[in-house]
Amino acid sequence: MTPLNLKPDEQVDSYFDSNLAKRYWFDRVFVSTAFICTLVGLVILALLLFDVCKDGLPRLSIDFLTHYPSRRAGQAGILSPLVGTIWLLVITALVAIPIGVGAGIFLEEFAASSLLAKVIEVNIGNLAAVPSIIYGLLALHVFVRLMNPITGGRSVLSGGLTLALLVLPIIIVATREALRAVPEGIRQAGYAIGTTRWQVVRDQVLPIAFPGILTGTILALSRAIGETAPLITIGALTFIAFLPPLVPLTEGLRSPFTALPIQIYNWVSRPQEAFQIAAAAGIIVLMAVLITMNATAVYLRNWLQRTRN
Amino acid sequence: MSKVGHSERWKPKRSLSRWSERAIKFIFGAFALISIATTLGIILSLVFETIEFFQEVPIGRFLTDTEWTPLFANPKYGIFVLISATFLTSVIALLVAIPVGLMTAIYLSEHASQQTRRYLKPALEVLAGVPTVVYGYFALLFVTPILQIVIPGLEVFNALSAGLIMGIAILPTVASLSEDAIYAVPQSLRQGAYALGATKQETIQNVVLPAALSGIVASVILAIARAVGETMIVTIAAGQNPRLTLDPRLSVQTMTAFIVQVSLGDAPTASLEYKTIFAVGMTLFLITLILNMVSFWFVNRFREKYD
Secondary structure (H helix, E strand, C coil): CCCCCCCCCCCCCCCCCCCHHHHHHHHHHHHHHHHHHHHHHHHHHHHHHHHHHHHHHHHCCHHHHHCCCCCCHHHCCCHHHHHHHHHHHHHHHHHHHHHHHHHHHHHHHHCCCCHHHHHHHHHHHHHHHCCHHHHHHHHHHHHHHHCHHHHCCCCHHHHHHHHHHHHHHHHHHHHHHHHHCCCHHHHHHHHHCCCCHHHHHHHHHHHHHHHHHHHHHHHHHHHHHCCCHHHHHCCCCCCCCCCCCCCCHHHHHCCCCCCHHHHHHHHHCCCCHHHHHHHHHHHHHHHHHHHHHHHHHHHHHHHHHHHHC | CCCCCHHHHCCCCHHHHHHHHHHHHHHHHHHHHHHHHHHHHHHHHHHHHHHHHHHHCCHHHHHHCCCECCCCCCCCECHHHHHHHHHHHHHHHHHHHHHHHHHHHHHHHHHCCHHHHHHHHHHHHHHHHCCHHHHHHHHHHHHHHHHHHHCCCCCCCCHHHHHHHHHHHHHHHHHHHHHHHHHCCCHHHHHHHHHCCCCHHHHHHHHHHHHCHHHHHHHHHHHHHHHHHCCHHHHHHCCCCCCCCCCCCCCCCCHHHHHHHHHHCCCCCCCHHHHHHHHHHHHHHHHHHHHHHHHHHHHHHHCCCCC
C-alpha cells in the first residue's frame, strides 16, 4: 500500500503537497505523539500506585485492620470503615442486582423495541452524565428525610440504597448487552416446543448470559464501593467506634455508618502527616479490594470468551 | 376400544405458566420503571427544595452577587463564584483529558497491535476504576508539592493541581468512548484514502476523525459533565475558599465542594443551608442536562451511518 512516488509536474494540483519525505516524517511524529499520550495515563497510574505504597505500606498491619479509627493517628485503624464498606456492598448487591437484572430482562426480552424501552434507554444515557453527588442529594431528600421511619435516617441502609440507585443503570446496560449476545435461535427453539417467554429466559437464555451479567455486575459494584461524594451528602459519619449489630438485623441496617472512602477523605483532609500516612494505608486496602474485584471480572470475561470459542 | 388421541392424553396446566408469565412481566416492568423514577425523583427533590430556597433568597441576588458567603452572619449568595471555580478546574481538566484521551484512542485503534491492545485496555480500565478520593490524595500530597517547586505563589490548595489530576481521572472516559467511535469507522474508508496516496496520519486526520466525529463529540461532552460534577478531587485538592477568580494558582471552592462542606457540617433539614445545597445541586443538574441535550442533538445531527 505504498503511495506511488510520482514526479511532480504541472498536472498536479498545487495544493497537493507530494513531498513524501516530509509527509512520512510528519507521520512518524504523529505516531510517536500518540504513543507518548497513551503512556501518560499509564505513567501517572504507576506514579500514583508507587506514591501510595511508599507512604502507606509501612503503616499496614493486622492492628490497622482490627482497630477502630482514633483521634491518635498512631493507633487509628479501619475496622469500622472496612465493615461499613462490606455492609454497603452487600446491601447494594441485594438491592441492585435483582432490580437491575430484572429490568434488563424486561427491556430486552419482554419489551424490546417498544416505546417504553426507548424512553428508558434515553433516560439511562442521561443518568450516566448526572454527577454522583446529585444522587446524594436525591437520597438525602428521599431516603434520609421522607423515608426516615423506615431507613432510620442517615443509616447504612440509606447508604446502600443510594449506591444501588447509582449503579442500577450500569447493571441494566450490562444485562441487556449480555442478553443481546445470546443467539436468537435458542429463543425460537424454545417457543417452537411451546414454552412461554419467561420459561425460555429462565431455562435457556439466562444461563448463557449469566457470566456476562456477572462481569458487568462486579464492575458496577466495584464502582459503588469507591464512591465517596453521595455518602458524604447523606451524612455518613467519619468517626464511628462500633459496628452495626447483625442481630437484630433491623437495628444494624438502621445504624449510623462510615466507609473506607469516607475515612480516607477524613484522614487526607487533616493537616497532620501521621493521618495522611494512615490515609495511604487505607487507600492500599481499598485499592486491594477493588483490584481483586476487577481482576475477578476480567478473568470471568476472558474465561467466558475462551469457553465460547 | 377407541384410541386415546394425543390431545386428550397431554394436558399441561397452561393457566399456571400464563399467570406466572404475567406476574414476572409486571414485576420486571416495575423494576425497569425505577430508572425513570430515579430521574423524576432527582428533578422533583431538587425543584422542591430549590423553590423553598428562592422564597428566602431572591433569584436576582443568586445570579448577580459577586460573593458566596452563605455560612456568614451576613450571607451572600453569588452562585457565579462557585461556577467560576467549577469552570476553572473543568477547563484545566479538559485541556489534559481531550488531547491526551483522543490521541490515546487514535493510538489504540489505529496503531497498536492486538498484543499491545490486550495490555493497554485493561490498564486504562484500572485507571478508570481508581476512586476519586485516591486521586484527591495524589493531587494534594504528590502533585501539589512538585508544582510548588516550579510555580512560585502556588497555594497548598489550588485549582491547577486539582484540574490536572481530574484530567487524568476523566481521560479514560474520552479514550475508551472515542476509541469505540474510531474503531467503528469502516476499513474501506481508510483503504480509499490510502489508494489516493494519503499517509496514515493524513488518513486519520482527514477521513477517520471526521467520520467518527459524532461519537468523539459525545465522549467529550460526557467528559465535560464528569469534570463539572467531579467532587472529591476538587474538594481535597482545590480547597474550600469561595472566590471569583480564574487564577489557577489560588484555592477555590467549586459547586460540588460546597455541597460537601455543608453536608459534613450536618446541616439540619429545613434550614437555609440545607436548601442552599439543593439550589447549588439544581444549578449543577441544569448544566449537565444542557450538556446532555447538546450531545443528543449533535449525535443525531452529525451521525454518519455506514451499512
